[in-house]
Amino acid sequence: MAYEARVVWRKTPELGLQFVRSYRFDELPSKQASRHIQGEC
Secondary structure (H helix, E strand, O other): EEEEOOOOEEEEEOOEEEEEEEEEEEOOOHHHHHHHHHOOO
């Protein structure tokens, strides 16, 4: 089980810049998360 969080800025015509956070649990981590986890071991 892996937990992944992403933080991004989105530019919308109505609101301008918007700070967005995205979280998810997954059975297998993304390739980027896998490399990060393997790098710490």
